[in-house]
Amino acid sequence: MSYLAELFVxxxxxxxxxxxxxxxxxxxxxxxxxxxxxxxxxxxxMAVIFVMTMASAFTFLxxxxxxxxxxxxxxxxxxxxxxxxALVQFVEMVIQKxxxxxxxxxxxxxxxxxxxxAVLGVAIxxxxxxxxxxxxxxxxxxxxLNGFFSGVGFTxxxxxxxxxxMRLEMVELPRSMKGMPIALILAGIMALAFYGFMGFKI
Amino acid sequence: MLTIVILQSTFSAIGIPxxxxxxLGLAFxxxxxxxxxxxxxxxxxxxxxxxSALPGANCGACGLAGCAGYADKIVxxxxxxxxxxxxxxxxxxxxxxxxxVSAEAMQQKVAVIHCSSGGKDxxxxxxxxxxxxxxxxxxxxxxxxxxxxxxxxxxxxxxAACMFDAISVDANGxxxxxxxxxxxxxxxxxxxxxxxxMLIPINRNVxxxxxxxxxxxxAKAVCGSTHPCIGCGICSRKCPVQAITVxxxxxxxxxxxxxxxGLCATVCPTKAIQDLLAGCRKxxxxxxxxxxxxxxxxxxxxxxxxxxxxxxVHTVDKDTCIGCEQCVAKCPKKAIEMV
Numbered sequence: 001m002s003y004l005a006e007l008f009v010x011x012x013x014x015x016x017x018x019x020x021x022x023x024x025x026x027x028x029x030x031x032x033x034x035x036x037x038x039x040x041x042x043x044x045x046m047a048v049i050f051v052m053t054m055a056s057a058f059t060f061l062x063x064x065x066x067x068x069x070x071x072x073x074x075x076x077x078x079x080x081x082x083x084x085x086a087l088v089q090f091v092e093m094v095i096q097k098x099x100x101x102x103x104x105x106x107x108x109x110x111x112x113x114x115x116x117x118a119v120l121g122v123a124i125x126x127x128x129x130x131x132x133x134x135x136x137x138x139x140x141x142x143x144x145l146n147g148f149f150s151g152v153g154f155t156x157x158x159x160x161x162x163x164x165x166m167r168l169e170m171v172e173l174p175r176s177m178k179g180m181p182i183a184l185i186l187a188g189i190m191a192l193a194f195y196g197f198m199g200f201k202i
Numbered sequence: 203m204l205t206i207v208i209l210q211s212t213f214s215a216i217g218i219p220x221x222x223x224x225x226l227g228l229a230f231x232x233x234x235x236x237x238x239x240x241x242x243x244x245x246x247x248x249x250x251x252x253x254s255a256l257p258g259a260n261c262g263a264c265g266l267a268g269c270a271g272y273a274d275k276i277v278x279x280x281x282x283x284x285x286x287x288x289x290x291x292x293x294x295x296x297x298x299x300x301x302x303v304s305a306e307a308m309q310q311k312v313a314v315i316h317c318s319s320g321g322k323d324x325x326x327x328x329x330x331x332x333x334x335x336x337x338x339x340x341x342x343x344x345x346x347x348x349x350x351x352x353x354x355x356x357x358x359x360x361x362a363a364c365m366f367d368a369i370s371v372d373a374n375g376x377x378x379x380x381x382x383x384x385x386x387x388x389x390x391x392x393x394x395x396x397x398x399x400m401l402i403p404i405n406r407n408v409x410x411x412x413x414x415x416x417x418x419x420x421a422k423a424v425c426g427s428t429h430p431c432i433g434c435g436i437c438s439r440k441c442p443v444q445a446i447t448v449x450x451x452x453x454x455x456x457x458x459x460x461x462x463x464g465l466c467a468t469v470c471p472t473k474a475i476q477d478l479l480a481g482c483r484k485x486x487x488x489x490x491x492x493x494x495x496x497x498x499x500x501x502x503x504x505x506x507x508x509x510x511x512x513x514x515v516h517t518v519d520k521d522t523c524i525g526c527e528q529c530v531a532k533c534p535k536k537a538i539e540m541v
Contacts, residue, residue, distance in 0.1 A: 093241040
């Protein structure tokens with residue numbers, strides 16, 4: 001299979017079939033918390049894409065050259081959280097200094113995702129992930145791209161959720177269903193819809 | 203020999219992970235400490251001081267995105283210190299102190315709804331609206347459910363927008379603005395799809411409660427409260443200080459000129475002008491012992507209620523006096539009192 005086809009499979013898997021939010025159930029906190037308004041959802045989505053891509057790159061290196069080298073893979077979670085937290089802090093400082101405009105739109109969301117389970121999830125899943133032939137483990141580029149596509153998948157679902165919730169604001173609901181209850185029902189229906197993608201074999 | 207093996211295995215089981223993770227943490231810590239120095243962004247301490255002085259409602263009355271944005275603009279953009287409506291004069295003074303400038307007193311304002319219709323039995327309906335309960339939605343359905351296309355729809359978008367609980371709805375379904383709670387943040391002004399709400403100085407008590415730009419007969423035909431402004435211009439001609447202008451069949455008061463006399467409310471043929479002080483205005487009375495007969499009061503009186511010769515004691519005609527207090531302010535001897 002050519003690399004482009006491989007990429008297509010990876011993207012479809014990360015965005016639809018194995019969506020981080022709706023089929024892996026990771027990153028549910030921002031999914032419900034930051035989906036009230038479309039513009040903040042966009043900000044959060046961009047921050048997640050950015051951090052997931054960066055985290056995939058760095059954790060791949062940490063995993064390959066430290067954890068596997070010294071045979072301490074069981075410390076993966078601690079090492080990855082440490083890496084991601086430090087990375088996000090560092091990136092936050094850099095963009096605050098060099099790109100104030102970007103910091104204003106992204107900055108407030110960055111600290112929120114330092115210990116986000118979706119970011120940690122993509123890092124851990126990358127270490128065990130295989131290409132579609134089932135034997136070749138992900139290399140550096142695969143990991144980074146998988147992180148990127150997973151972030152895109154998260155953003156797609158977050159934007160869809162925000163769009164629907166903004167419309168729900170206009171609907172008359174029983175008082176007990178307003179706010180979080182209807183959001184959870186909505187999340188359930190969306191997860192069912194995405195479950196349909198699992199039947200696809202690419 | 204055995205001890206060495208045990209020591210070695212202990213080291214590889216405990217020592218290596220500790221060293222690797224410890225080194226990793228140390229490295230990241232050093233990088234972050236270094237980065238904090240290199241990429242340090244100096245935040246002006248005044249910005250933080252101003253943010254803590256502001257009410258934190260993020261209402262946007264200052265015209266900027268939230269309190270933090272306003273604080274930043276004051277320090278870096280030279281914004282005026284008295285733009286915070288909810289905070290009022292007290293906050294303006296605090297910010298002025300932080301910035302080391304003098305605060306110009308801010309004119310406190312309140313929101314006033316410029317329509318006398320919109321309740322259950324003072325609105326003329328075109329059709330029964332049963333859609334989403336929001337003025338913004340209703341206004342799009344065939345030009346709104348009420349006959350007057352300028353008037354209040356009565357679906358309380360302004361009440362929903364109010365962050366300070368200042369707007370309540372009475373038994374008739376009319377909105378009542380609590381002047382004590384209103385901070386003039388302008389949220390309701392922006393929420394009203396028909397632009398019926400305006401911010402008006404709190405010490406002014408005369409409002410034209412209509413926004414219709416229809417011609418007189420048309421305005422009368424559609425108004426459910428029978429108090430439309432028909433643009434006749436009588437108020438404009440009677441106003442002693444020329445504060446009222448009629449444009450597009452609608453009278454509007456210039457509150458920089460208005461002296462609160464309420465004369466317009468008494469002459470309006472459709473009673474479209476509301477005068478909160480009507481009936482409780484005091485009349486001027488000249489203390490004959492203090493009066494020196496300078497004629498200044500007679501000259502400033504907009505309704506010529508004061509008469510008297512030069513160097514003679516002046517008198518006020520109580521029936522003509524409208525209680526505008528113009529003469530009180532001008533009298534050099536402080537001889538005039540409102541009773």
